[in-house]
Amino acid sequence: MxxxxxxxxxxYHCGDECSDDxxxxxxxxxxxxxxxxVFEILQDNNLCTYYDLNQNAGISLKxxxxxxxxxxxxxKDIVAQLLDYQSEKLNKVTFxxxxxxxxxxxxxxxNFNKVRKGVIFSRLNFIKKELxxxxxxxxxxxxxxxxxxxxxxxxxxxxxxxxxxxxxKNATQRSLILKIGVVGFCMGxxxxxxxxxxxxxxxxxxxxxxxxxxxxxxxxxLSLPVFFYGASDYLYGAWIxxxxxxxxxxxxxxxxxxxAVAIITLYGRSVYETFVNNSAGYYDSLAGLVFFLLVxxxxxxxxxxxxxxxxxxxxxxxxxxxxxxxNIASFMNVMELKKGxxxxxxxxxxxxxxxxxxxGKGIIDYSFVTGESESIIKNVGDILYAGGxxxxxxxxxxxxxxxxxxxxTQLWNNAAFMKEKVMPTTELANLFNKxxxxxxxxxxxxxxxxxxxxxxxxxxxxxxAVLMVACPCALTLSMPFTMSxxxxxxxxxxxxxxNQGVIQLLxxxxxxxxDKTGTLTESNSVGQYPEKVSFVGAKxxxxxxxxxxxxxxxxxxxxxxxxxxxxxxxVFKALPIDYFQEFQxxxxxxxxxxxxxxxxxxxxxxxxxxxxxxxxxxxLEINGVLIGYFIIEPVYRKNWQTILTNLSKSYxxxxxxxDNDTDKDKLAPFFNGNAIFFKQKPQDKLxxxxxxxxxxxxxxMVGDGLNDAGALRQSNVGIAxxxxxxxxxxxxxxxxxxxxxxxxxDFLKFSKTSLNIVKASFILSLVYNFVGIxxxxxxELSPVLAAIFMPLxxxxxxxxxxxxxxxxxxxxxx
Amino acid sequence: xxxxxxxxxxxxxxAGGFLGAFIWATKDGQYDDTYxxxxxxxxxxxVKSKDASTEKLD
Numbered sequence: 001m002x003x004x005x006x007x008x009x010x011x012y013h014c015g016d017e018c019s020d021d022x023x024x025x026x027x028x029x030x031x032x033x034x035x036x037x038v039f040e041i042l043q044d045n046n047l048c049t050y051y052d053l054n055q056n057a058g059i060s061l062k063x064x065x066x067x068x069x070x071x072x073x074x075x076k077d078i079v080a081q082l083l084d085y086q087s088e089k090l091n092k093v094t095f096x097x098x099x100x101x102x103x104x105x106x107x108x109x110x111n112f113n114k115v116r117k118g119v120i121f122s123r124l125n126f127i128k129k130e131l132x133x134x135x136x137x138x139x140x141x142x143x144x145x146x147x148x149x150x151x152x153x154x155x156x157x158x159x160x161x162x163x164x165x166x167x168x169k170n171a172t173q174r175s176l177i178l179k180i181g182v183v184g185f186c187m188g189x190x191x192x193x194x195x196x197x198x199x200x201x202x203x204x205x206x207x208x209x210x211x212x213x214x215x216x217x218x219x220x221x222l223s224l225p226v227f228f229y230g231a232s233d234y235l236y237g238a239w240i241x242x243x244x245x246x247x248x249x250x251x252x253x254x255x256x257x258x259x260a261v262a263i264i265t266l267y268g269r270s271v272y273e274t275f276v277n278n279s280a281g282y283y284d285s286l287a288g289l290v291f292f293l294l295v296x297x298x299x300x301x302x303x304x305x306x307x308x309x310x311x312x313x314x315x316x317x318x319x320x321x322x323x324x325x326x327n328i329a330s331f332m333n334v335m336e337l338k339k340g341x342x343x344x345x346x347x348x349x350x351x352x353x354x355x356x357x358x359x360g361k362g363i364i365d366y367s368f369v370t371g372e373s374e375s376i377i378k379n380v381g382d383i384l385y386a387g388g389x390x391x392x393x394x395x396x397x398x399x400x401x402x403x404x405x406x407x408x409t410q411l412w413n414n415a416a417f418m419k420e421k422v423m424p425t426t427e428l429a430n431l432f433n434k435x436x437x438x439x440x441x442x443x444x445x446x447x448x449x450x451x452x453x454x455x456x457x458x459x460x461x462x463x464x465a466v467l468m469v470a471c472p473c474a475l476t477l478s479m480p481f482t483m484s485x486x487x488x489x490x491x492x493x494x495x496x497x498x499n500q501g502v503i504q505l506l507x508x509x510x511x512x513x514x515d516k517t518g519t520l521t522e523s524n525s526v527g528q529y530p531e532k533v534s535f536v537g538a539k540x541x542x543x544x545x546x547x548x549x550x551x552x553x554x555x556x557x558x559x560x561x562x563x564x565x566x567x568x569x570x571v572f573k574a575l576p577i578d579y580f581q582e583f584q585x586x587x588x589x590x591x592x593x594x595x596x597x598x599x600x601x602x603x604x605x606x607x608x609x610x611x612x613x614x615x616x617x618x619x620l621e622i623n624g625v626l627i628g629y630f631i632i633e634p635v636y637r638k639n640w641q642t643i644l645t646n647l648s649k650s651y652x653x654x655x656x657x658x659d660n661d662t663d664k665d666k667l668a669p670f671f672n673g674n675a676i677f678f679k680q681k682p683q684d685k686l687x688x689x690x691x692x693x694x695x696x697x698x699x700x701m702v703g704d705g706l707n708d709a710g711a712l713r714q715s716n717v718g719i720a721x722x723x724x725x726x727x728x729x730x731x732x733x734x735x736x737x738x739x740x741x742x743x744x745x746d747f748l749k750f751s752k753t754s755l756n757i758v759k760a761s762f763i764l765s766l767v768y769n770f771v772g773i774x775x776x777x778x779x780e781l782s783p784v785l786a787a788i789f790m791p792l793x794x795x796x797x798x799x800x801x802x803x804x805x806x807x808x809x810x811x812x813x814x
Numbered sequence: 815x816x817x818x819x820x821x822x823x824x825x826x827x828x829a830g831g832f833l834g835a836f837i838w839a840t841k842d843g844q845y846d847d848t849y850x851x852x853x854x855x856x857x858x859x860x861v862k863s864k865d866a867s868t869e870k871l872d
Contacts, residue, residue, distance in 0.1 A: 049857075072865055103853045110854070126850040177840050185833045189826060218826075 011805065013039050014153075017058025031060070038152050042108070045115050048252055050104045057104035059153030072144035072320035072331035081163040081333060082142070082319075084132075090120065092134045093142065094184035095156035097149070098724075100129045109154060116140055116148055131156070160334060167386050173301065181292045183230035186222045187287035191787075193219050197280045198784055214275045216281070223283040227267050228255050230290045232258050233297075249634070251543065255476055258437045259293065262471030269464045273783075282468065284787040289473050292794045300480040300500055304491065308733050309498040312417075313387070313409050316706055317352050328348055337399050345395040351388045354406040355397035357381060362395055363558075364388035367517060367529055369682075369706050388632035408706065411682050416690075416714040432762065433472065440470040441775075447777040455459075459550045465776035468786065474765035474797035479743070479758050482801040486754040489809045494737035495747050502733045506751035509700040511692060512647060513711065515685075517668070519721050521634035523738070533566035537620070537628015542569070545599040545621065547597050550575045551590040559618055560599075563630050588620070599630075614662035634663075639742045644670040646745045652697075656680045656688060658707050686710035702744070706730055719744075746814060752809050761801040766795035 011018050012028035023030045025043075030036040038058055040627055048700035072078055085092035089551040101107070105124070108115075109131055112122040119140030125133045133153075135145060149156055195216045238260030251605055263286065270281025299584060308315075321333040324342040332354040335341070342358065351364070362378035378384055382396065386406035403409060411417075444466040451458040466567035483500035490497055497503055514520055540548070545567055552564035553574060579591040587600015598605055598621040605619040616632040646654060654675045655667055661678040668676065677688070689699050689711050696781050701708065702717035703721065709730040712718030720732035721741060736744065772789055775781050839845070 053857075103856065106850060106853045106859050124850060125847045126849065126853060150819065174845070177845055178837060181833065181836045181840065185829060189829065192825075193822070207855075211818060214822075386837055 008199065010056060011035050011058075011060075013053070013056065014060040015060035016060050027066075032211075034058070034151075034153075036588050041115065041152065047108065047111060047114060050108050051106040053107055054102045057102055059099045062621060071144050072322070073141070073146055074711055075331040078320050078331060082158070089136055089138060090134055090143070092132065092714070095131045095133070095146075095149070095158075096162070097124075097129050097131050097154050097156050099154050100124065100126065104122065105154070108152070112149075116145065117154075119145065124552045151477055155227075158319050160317040160319055161311070162319060162627065163333070164314070170515045170682055176294065176298050176301070179230050179233075180291070180298060183226050183287060183291045183294060186220045186230075187284070187291045188286050190222050190226075190283045193222070194280065194284045194615040194783075194787065198306075198787070212799060213278065216278065218282040220271070223270065223286060225397050226283075226290050226293070230294060231263050231610045234263060234290075234293065237526075247324050253467070255433050255472065258433060258470070258472050259476065261437075263290065265464050265467040269468065279781045281710040281784050282786050285468070285783070286791045288787070288791040288794075289471060290700070292473060292477060292791070292798075296477045296480040299484040300478065302484060302487075303499055304496050307496055307735060309733065309735070312412055312709070312731055313706060316350070316387075317348055317403070321349075321352055322813070334403050337402055339399055339401065341395050341399045343399060345390045345397060347390060347392060348409050349390055349395075351384050351386055351390065351395075351397070353399045353403045354383065354401045355386075355399045356383050358396060358398050359396035360389060360393050363390075365391055367705070387740065399420050408682075411686070411710045414635050414683075414686060414710060414714075415416045416686060416710060418476055420629075428736075432475070436470075436472055436475070440466065443470070450777075456586070460780075462777055465781040466773055469772035469776045469781065469790070470769055471790070472765070472769075473790065474699075474768060474793050475762060478765060478797050478801045481798045482754050482758045482761065482805050485805040486751065486803050489814050490747060493743060493747070493814055495734065495741045497734040498732070502717060503751045504755060505698075505733070506700070506748055507755050508698045509651070509696045509717060509748070511652045511654065512702065513656055513685075513689060513692075514664065515703035515705070515708050515711075516655055516703075517634065517659050519708075520640050520655075520667075521636050523704060523723055524719075530635055532561070533562050533630055533632050535620075535628055535630050539624075540627070542625070545569055545624065546572065546575055547592055547595060548599070548620065550577065550592060550598065551580065551588060551597055554580050555588050556592070557582070557588075559616065559632070560588065563599075563618065566630075595623055636739050637738070641670065643742055643744060647748075651700075654688075656711065657683045658682075658685075666676065682710045686714045689714045699750075703730070705769035713804070744812075750809070750812060750814060753812075755807055757801055757804045757808070760796050760804070765797050766802055768797070 008062050010016070010029070011031035013030055013519040016031045018029045018031045023033060023036050025036060025039060028039065029552070030039065035058060080086060080586060083091050083093050093426050097106070097109070106126055110122055112133070112165060113119040118136045119135060120134045122134075124130070125132075131149075133145065133244050137141075144155055146350060154479045157247045175206055177436045196212070196215065212347070224561075234256050237254055237256035241254035241257055241371075265284045266286040266289070270283050270286065273279050296749075317334055317335065320331045321334050321337070322344040323337065324344075325332075325338075325340075332341075337353050343352070343355065357380050358380055360382065361380075362382070363375050364378055364384060366388045369385075374390075376461055377392060383400065385408060386403065387408040444463045446465055448459055448463040451462050480500065483503050487497055487500060490503075517523075518529055521529060546569060549564055549567045549569060549572060552560040552567075554577065555561075576596075577590055580588070582588045582589070583600070583604065585605035587598060589598045589600075590595070599618055601617075602619065605621045605626065607621060607624070613631060619629045620627045636689045645651065648670060651672050653673070654677070656670055656677050657663075658680050659678060664676060665677065678683075680688070685708065689701060693714075693716070698716045701711045701718045702721060703712055703718070704720060708718075710721060712730055712732045717734065718732040719736050720730055720738050721738050723738045736747075768789075772781075772793070773788075775785065
């Protein structure tokens, strides 16, 4: 454990630095009253083990706002939508708690019943960050629970999506695990029973013949679940594929067909050997084959189940909003909003539906929806589109359209959201399979014809042996094993792909489309885009800085506040102001110690009237002399230029920004002149990508906000950039942690490498097949040989692909 | 030597018992969350027995 030297100045709860030790309980200092409150709650309930498990385990509460946030949980209907189970004395609910981060969290949340009476039981899934609670609604309300959780720093994430309960979440995974277990059991026992055979005991003599029969029937019994239960998916898949091919609805050969052929031949031949020849079958090979196949399948469906790749606008919209309908005020699920309802939107709240302002002044931040970085001012009578965030006073709005038909959500009605993306995993394998299957059957037929003439007794032997050995088992294994290793390596580097198919899709990309706001520029974890204030002009003296800071602090205009905040003066005391005046929408003017300071836009500062500055800016004039201007720019990500230069070597790059074209000159050097588009609506982005695809290009979209949602979906691969991967990111194929943006080119390159590894292991498995088949055509494939050869080829292909992937990752320093 | 037959059957039955336990555990959801229990077991004062009975999470 790390022992901190400055422990005194650290908050006992959250570990943040304390400005002083004024907030303290006994000898423990706290950075804010929020942290102190949590400590007191825990102390009162004898739960200080929380701090013993991890030092400073708590969550800083400084950035939280609590007032009235959860009043909507008083509404019964809304609570009912959240609950998993409801009865008179017991309610069950599951929350997503993003703040969970350490074992202390697990401990505290699972002891939540000691904090609040009425909570019966609580259990946390750490990976998914899901808290399951049962409580007695007579003793405690959901609102109280949520408020208490928020006070403790474990604020549950409640949004419109929380009411959609995922149904059969673990069903497929469980059934696969069961199959692996059962087949593994059978495989082990069959192999044990086959031991006498392996060591060539002479079982034909009269003494041991009984035993031999016993072992044979025993193996037959054990193989029943392998064939009928374990292999059922493959047999069924092959059956479907054959049916579709006959009906001509599809023209692809599923990989299931050659596998099913091998399984059926193995089983059929074994049963024949057992009951007709009374000699050993190939049960052990069969069980081994199915076992490996199932393990490969299991690997294939592993995903990051704590990340969500399927989010739509619902995860962004609030769960409920205060509504006045027919003169009755209540909280309502936003999906139930109708035209004509009056809704109330507070500071920092989201506008859930297209609406007209009835009262109040709107300062709406649409950056997340459109990419436009500047807030838009709206007055009474103006229409507001859903998705904007109000900054400022309380707004009273009249709803014009229900949520699902608003300007923003209409995007989700686009055809791109209706169909699943085509995953290539099967395509490559299918292509391979078509020839593979054809060749196998040809070889089997040729061998059969040959032996029919020369040694008819070997006819069936050779045909079945070829079909058994030529099973593309190693082939089907190399893909999932290589890809899952690649996925793990990407995950280690904070690049999370949705599934294995995405890695393959990354290979085929030849164009990359970037969003600007939040993708090339920085964003923070709450979905806002930080901007930096800089001064252009002569360097300001200490006194001038003080002048500017003093007067900007007088003004409430957002620009002034930003400038004031950006000026760091060590020991600052506001200078005495002789005169101050603010000209609405123009600028501010002030006189301090006889210095006339004016700050404002071009027309207001006469000496700057002919100047042209693209970004939000403010000119500074002191005593009639123009000193320069403050400029407010989005902050570009570190190394963004190198990344673009690197990528432009092998890909065609585009920019689709919802913002205005102020940064055009900055971006132009990295893109072809006609590859930069500004003022793009979400629908425009989607259409652009669709167009490129029509022209035969495969597009990788890199974006972040809801305005990119359509483009991310339409593109061949959509990568969402996120500051905090646990929080919101729109539906996508991969999530890239913003800190790893610089490695995007490396990831693209590595996906190429891993596909090459897959191809190499394809060749390796072909070599195995070639060796196996040359044995098989002679009709000499004994059960023992098969039992050794088949698993050996599978295992060596797996080792080859996994090992090589790790090796390359090591050399690439991933 | 017929003892071998008996042994083989007995061995299968024992192993079958474990298989049964495995199936039970899977269906009960033990493999749904494979991380949290590893944290949970480190806590000193165990959760009350009353809670253990309501552990089912489907």
